[in-house]
Amino acid sequence: MKHLQMEIKDQIAVITLDNPPQNRMDLQMLDDFEDALHDLIYSDARVLVIRGEGDIFTYGGYFPEWIDMETHKVRALVSRWISVVNRIEHLSFPVIASINGPCWGGGFEFTLASDIVLASPNATFNHPEKTIAITTLLGGIYRFAERVGKNIAGEMAYTAKPLSAERMNQLGVVNQVVEREKLDGETTALAREIADGPASAHAAHKALLRLWSQCGRTAADEALLDLSMPLFDTEDVKIALSAAKEALDNGTPRKNLKFTSGSCFG
Secondary structure (H helix, E strand, C coil), rough: CCCCEEECCEEEEEEECCCCCCCCCCCHHHHHHHHHHHHHHHHCCCCCEECCCCCCCCCCCHHHCCCCHHHHHHHHHHHHHHHHHHHCCCCCCEEEEEEECCCCCCCHHHHCCCEEEEEECCCCCCCHHHHCCCCCCCHHHHHHHHHHHHHHHHHHHCCCEEEEEEHHHCCCCCEEEHHHHHHCCCHHHHHHHHHHCCHHHHHHHHHHHHHHHHHHHHHHHHHHHHHHHHHHHHHHHHHHHHHHHHHHHHHCCCCCCCCCCCHHHC
């Protein structure tokens, strides 16, 4: 892979955008992402971290490629990127975006498809598409509106003014603001905690959150039992219930267990 690196170690997958100087999302990176996702799906990964090399996450799409491209080819290119974002959003395990600097355009849209966002204080977030007279092509405006409301999402789209990591934390888009020198370590620690957790429960929670987001509480209520009951057949639940009962009987805190069962949802 030329503009993207992926490493899977101890069930933690890390995808690093690596296309200096701005980590732009060009056609080569798209090819790399598609290859990485193929490998990822067939791996033993239980959590994915997406990060940028250096002090930039990404400034978004490499628009010079589009200048002499026929519109139907641009449409096909963008359709492939949308598919990549959707596949990341629908992974059965949690996705952490670790934002080490500017996170603009398509990079911001990748972040909005993640489950947890950690960012350094120097990170900025923006939809700059209006400066080249186009829309947020990967669904960023409505993914952002889903988190913060249409007024704030609309303001960013209409003005292309970036928001700081602190402001995004206040808005609930960024989970934690972490000092730059600690960001990689904090991200790895969080990824380790998730990877050691119950994969099936994580997958069920992701599915319920997505269903609630797209269809509302009633739809999530209707799916709750179908997604939750299979968990009781997993070794994770059987071991954890026994350990919890032992702690209750002994009047001691529950042990921190490392769960090993894979997701029963595939």
